[in-house]
Amino acid sequence: xxxxxxxxxxxxxxxxxxxxxxxxxxxxxxxxxxxxxxxxxxxxxxxxxxxxxxxxxxxxxxxxxxxxxxxxxxxxxxxxxxxxxxxxxxxxxxxxxxxxxxxxxxxxxxxxxxxxxxxxxxxxxxxxxxxxxxxxxxxxxxxxxxxxxxxxxxxxxxxxxxxxxxxxxxxxxxxxxxxxxxxxxxxxxxxxxxxxxxxxxxxxxxxxxxxxxxxxxxxxxxxxxxxxxxxxxxxxxxxxxxxxxxxxxxxxxxxxxxxxxxxxxxxxxxxxxxxxxxxxxxxxxxxxxxxxxxxx
Amino acid sequence: xxxxxxxxxxxxxxxxxxxxxxxxxxxxxxxxxxxxxxxxxxxxxxxxxxxxxxxxxxxxxxxxxxxxxxxxxxxxxxxxxxxxxxxxxxxxxxxxxxxxxxxxxxxxxxxxxxxxxxxxxxxxxxxxxxxxxxxxxxxx
Numbered sequence: 001x002x003x004x005x006x007x008x009x010x011x012x013x014x015x016x017x018x019x020x021x022x023x024x025x026x027x028x029x030x031x032x033x034x035x036x037x038x039x040x041x042x043x044x045x046x047x048x049x050x051x052x053x054x055x056x057x058x059x060x061x062x063x064x065x066x067x068x069x070x071x072x073x074x075x076x077x078x079x080x081x082x083x084x085x086x087x088x089x090x091x092x093x094x095x096x097x098x099x100x101x102x103x104x105x106x107x108x109x110x111x112x113x114x115x116x117x118x119x120x121x122x123x124x125x126x127x128x129x130x131x132x133x134x135x136x137x138x139x140x141x142x143x144x145x146x147x148x149x150x151x152x153x154x155x156x157x158x159x160x161x162x163x164x165x166x167x168x169x170x171x172x173x174x175x176x177x178x179x180x181x182x183x184x185x186x187x188x189x190x191x192x193x194x195x196x197x198x199x200x201x202x203x204x205x206x207x208x209x210x211x212x213x214x215x216x217x218x219x220x221x222x223x224x225x226x227x228x229x230x231x232x233x234x235x236x237x238x239x240x241x242x243x244x245x246x247x248x249x250x251x252x253x254x255x256x257x258x259x260x261x262x263x264x265x266x267x268x269x270x271x272x273x274x275x276x277x278x279x280x281x282x283x284x285x286x287x288x289x290x291x292x293x294x295x296x
Numbered sequence: 297x298x299x300x301x302x303x304x305x306x307x308x309x310x311x312x313x314x315x316x317x318x319x320x321x322x323x324x325x326x327x328x329x330x331x332x333x334x335x336x337x338x339x340x341x342x343x344x345x346x347x348x349x350x351x352x353x354x355x356x357x358x359x360x361x362x363x364x365x366x367x368x369x370x371x372x373x374x375x376x377x378x379x380x381x382x383x384x385x386x387x388x389x390x391x392x393x394x395x396x397x398x399x400x401x402x403x404x405x406x407x408x409x410x411x412x413x414x415x416x417x418x419x420x421x422x423x424x425x426x427x428x429x430x431x432x433x434x435x436x
Contacts, residue, residue: 018339023305023368054375058367115338126335151335 004083006034012086014106016096017113020045020089021055024112024152029087030063032153037086038063039079041070041099044091070095073102093136100143109140111149121258122223126151134255209277211270213288221262223254225292230254232287238274240284251284298401298410299353300328302389303346303374304364307332309389316394323398329353333370343373350383358382358407362389362397362414384411392421 013033017025020040030038038059045051046067056065068075070090076099080086090096093114100106113126120128127149129137137147148157215221221229233240233251240251244266249256251270262268268288272280287293300323302309309330317323331349333342350359359382363371366387377383384407386393396417404410 019369019372021367022372023365026367050376050379051372054367054372113335115341116336117338122336128336 004085006085009033009085010108011035011084012039012080012088013110014088014090014096014108015110015112016090016093018091018115019113020091021051021058025087025089026059028152029112030060033087034085035087036063036084037066037079037082039066039068039076039086039088041068041076041088042091042095043069043071071098071102073099073104076104093133093140097136097139100140100145106140106145108146108148111147112151121255123149123254124151124155129255134259207275207277208271208273209281210272211281211285213268213270213285215262215264215266215268215288216291218264220264220266221257221260223258226257227254228292229284229287230257232283233280236272236274236276236280236283238272238277238280240273240277240280241269241271242284243269243271297327297355298357298405298407299350299355299359300362300397300401301331301346301349301353301359301374302328302362302364302394303331303333303349303370304389305333305368305370308364309362312389312391312394315391316397320395320398323401325352327353327355327401328397331370339369339373342369343376346370346374346377350377350381357405358384360407360411360414361385362393363387364389382407384408386411386415386418388415388418390418390421393418 009032011033013029013035015025015029019025020042021038025038029035038055040046040055045055046069052067059065064084066079068079076088080088090099093111096106096109111123111127114120114128114133116122116128117130120130120133122128141147150157217225219225230252241248242251242257242260243249244260244262248269248271249260251257260266260268270281270284272278272284274280302313304310304312310332313323313328313330329349329352331342331345333345337345346361350361353359361374361377361383363374363385364387365371368387371385371387374383374385378385393414396414400410400413400417404413
């Protein structure tokens with residue numbers, strides 16, 4: 001009788017890890033997930049007897065190890081139907097895509113280890129995404145896969161897409177859908193529109209506030225600053241869009257912000273919508289005019 | 297003579313070599329080098345770094361790679377070299393192992409003998425002190 005996965009822990013847990021079976025998996029993820037099965041979904045690994053032997057020797061004794069081709073949906077399906085807590089490892093996002101194309105049902109995907117390389121944007125020390133990865137992520141998201149960027153279990157999730165309906169009750173479904181499908185401005189919402197900064201004593205009711213800011217930093221809206229901005233905006237309940245030349249991105253998304261390519265002198269439009277829209281816009285204006293200083 | 301490459305997550309290997317050098321004296325960099333594996337590196341990059349280090353200390357008697365953790369990326373990748381080079385890998389590298397290394401290199405020029413000697417020494421030096429005080433032969 002297989003042991004069911006402990007309540008509250010996701011199973012199967014799907015992870016992208018370029019290193020596949022290594023210390024962080026055997027000593028951190030398997031204990032965290034209380035996994036009883038480790039499935040390595042990699043054709044390359046399958047055909048490497050040495051790596052297979054090393055992996056078999058390095059995992060905890062009570063964990064069963066399986067190898068399967070990433071696009072072998074039948075075998076994967078059988079393995080995942082066991083009912084035991086299972087960790088599934090893929091080498092790359094491309095491998096995950098092949099699995100999904102082949103019919104493997106993946107609801108949530110952990111991005112744990114994607115190495116650095118030319119044209120790759122560092123998201124955290126162990127995750128670096130190429131433009132092609134962003135495309136794959138968009139496709140996976142379109143199929144309903146949620147993405148969790150996290151190298152180790154205790155790391156905070158780097159939520160790159162906080163506008164998704166599940167994580168922001170305040171954002172409009174319409175807005176989220178528009179951003180999902182290509183990052184363009186959602187149709188005007190049915191709320192009062194005002195422009196400029198917050199006024200003292202403003203009542204807390206849903207509103208739409210528009211403004212514009214200019215990048216004065218000589219390095220532009222670079223990654224570290226984009227991260228700070230995304231964090232700053234995430235403190236507000238309103239949905240916030242930042243746009244350039246008519247193309248808008250979710251300002252709570254580090255990934256979105258980095259795609260704006262906002263160099264020094266670029267003027268960006270800001271649209272916030274929600275109960276604290278004015279405050280959010282005021283904070284963003286202050287952040288840009290102070291040359292990216294975060295207030296305490 | 298046997299060449300030595302210490303591979304580790306981060307700077308651990310380099311620090312272990314430096315610390316051992318303070319205690320038992322340094323090994324020349326023509327004999328022993330370290331390779332640091334960064335979290336951002338690809339498997340291919342790490343493999344290249346390790347192969348380069350092996351080439352730098354390559355000796356007729358072979359090269360012994362001391363990797364920090366069995367099952368770790370550094371050890372996994374280093375192990376692949378065993379297949380087609382005169383290379384062996386010992387994992388679980390610790391300070392006692394590196395303290396023993398200097399004299400062991402003088403005593404033997406056989407790769408397998410050195411590898412097993414370092415493994416035994418390193419394991420023997422992991423103890424629970426109170427077990428020794430109690431004379432608990434089973435655990436000590």
